Amino acid sequence: MGRILAIDYGTKRTGLAVTDPMQIIASGLTTVDTKELIQYLRTYIANEDVEKFVVGEPKQMDNTASESEVHIQKFLEELIKQFPNIPVERVDERFTSKMAFQTMIDSGLKKKQRQNKALVDEISATLILQSYLASNS
Template identity: 50%
Template structure:
């Protein structure tokens, strides 16, 4: 089997998470600038042979898409053109930031480090991928 990449897509940064090759375990991978995401995905696919990319779908409380969904759809179309063997799926990302902050707090991370937005983005990507796999 091959890996699944989870992305918490943001205006400035994207949190990244990945499964193991058997798609059982999810690990936080990195947080990168959104401008670097396409290059990262191309490079990562050459070394890890991605099977699928799961993107967090930002929606309002009533279920309607946020403004960011347009950018995410453009990115997903780019992936399908550049990497035709990689599938794209979306997961409702409501409350992932809240859940990520709670998980970071419970893990005992120092207060200074809990304010690190990059860490929250990475943990949010883990939660998105766990939701997709049915672990969360």
């Protein structure tokens, strides 16, 4: 079995999370400058068996696509072009940033640490991946 890699895409930074090879545990991987994302994924996939991508799908409260979906669609086209053999699934990512911030508070991180947007993105990707695993177990 290969890993599942979750992507919380952003125009500046992108949070990444990954499962263990048995696809049981979701862990934060890193946050990457979005301009370097495809190259980072190439390197990662050269060293790890990735079975699937799970990409966050931002929606409005009325279930319509959010403004950032335009950017995500362009990214998805490139992702599929670069990695045609790895399927992509989408997961509703509403509230993941708020949940990530609350997770940081609950884990006792100091205010200065909670201002680290890169960490919020990585935690958000982990929450997206956990949501995917829970809905597919």
